[in-house]
Amino acid sequence: MTTLREIMTPEVITVTPLDSVAKAESLMRHYHFGGLPVVENGTLIGIITSRDIRGSNVNRLVIDVMTKNPVTAHPDVSLWLAKELMEKNLIERLPVIENNIIVGMVTKNTLYTTLAKYTDTLTDLPKAEYLFQEAIDFLRQDQEIAIMFLDLDDFGCINKEVGHEIGNYCLCKVAALLKAVVPEKACLCRYAGDEFVLILPGNNVEAQVLAYRLSEAIASIKLPGAKLSASIGIAGGRRSSIRINDLRDMVSDLVNLASLASTRAKRENKQVVVANGWQVVEN
Structure with a gap:
């Protein structure tokens, strides 16, 4: 930090x-x-x-x-x-x-x-460092949080088939959509490449409702020569099974779980998968 x-x-x-x-x-x-x-x-x-x-x-x-x-x-x-x-x-x-x-x-x-230095110049979204700080601040206030990991599907193919300029345009369109749709209390960042992460104060159920809404909204984006979709993983809650006194490690663990859930969603062709504790389960 x-x-x-x-x-x-x-x-x-x-x-x-x-x-x-x-x-x-x-x-x-x-x-x-x-x-x-x-x-x-x-x-x-x-x-x-x-x-x-x-x-x-x-x-x-x-x-x-x-x-x-x-x-x-x-x-x-x-x-x-x-x-x-x-x-x-x-x-x-x-x-x-x-x-x-x-x-x-x-x-x-x-x-x-x-x-x-911590702002992505393409999308004008904060980078990952901001996400960690905001999540830590929520946890310090004893708030339950949900972390949503959103990964655009087959984005490398879009770059190869229609070019990086269109790819960059896609990323900007997704970023603009996320800014417009996510709640004001949520924290949003471009995590890396075609990956975005949101932090929401609240539980996984609330995050899941928003995740399906975001998935549908991304799929509805009209782009020249490209079709967009996203795989979304969610992890969160008050985690007492890991080093609760090391909040950064706790956030890193939750981001990793959400990322794994997103990978499973992509592999199994699902819109959303929720991580439950140390296990990733279907939803």
């Missing part, structure tokens, strides 16, 4: 509440920063940004113009949670706090640049 600790700037330039706005402005200009944390007796009490300074008398004190009670995050917070925090609070900079001490800063630009 990629966290703020890996991308934050650890050398933090700060000001005190009794410093002048002129000093804060000078520091921001010198270091090319858009904002500075305001620290008093080692504790973060605010943040002053170029927006706060704009139109203010430079002889005023920082405490008079700073933004109080700034939004902060722990260094072990995931990049995706940090993104949610910044977008929800409409902020450009996120102070990183550990043991009540500011240990770094993350800007929106740095965060978005890093997140772009």
Whole structure:
């Protein structure tokens, strides 16, 4: 899991509440920063940004113009949670706090640049790293989850028979359909090649209903010279038979079970197969 600790700037330039706005402005200009944390007796009490300074008398004190009670995050917070925090609070900079001490800063630009590495450029869907983080977050909240592994059938033949451009077009059409159909609470990613994975809070029965709906919707996609279908495997629940304290291993295990179920669905020409515990059973 990629966290703020890996991308934050650890050398933090700060000001005190009794410093002048002129000093804060000078520091921001010198270091090319858009904002500075305001620290008093080692504790973060605010943040002053170029927006706060704009139109203010430079002889005023920082405490008079700073933004109080700034939004902060722990260094072990995931990049995706940090993104949610910044977008929800409409902020450009996120102070990183550990043991009540500011240990770094993350800007929106740095965060978005890093997140772009985890986004599939063809479909604009997140890659697998995002899936693991979201699944772990669900499990930490003691939610039951279902993982759906969707594998397009004979996709290699489509590439060979009508070309990779049409193949890429197919992948984009499937991605767009999935984005439109899956519930808002679900997490969707392009796992690899012609494989997509969804995480749904809830049980396998609920996931199964959605799986059949997705299978029918994919089969109805009209494409030049190609016919699409998908084999879908599902695995999930609260797994207590494996290392429950290692949530990433737990998610990896569930993804593997869902993948095996998808393989069985493809082999037996079924739309959906559900994995039950350590066994893969027909449905």
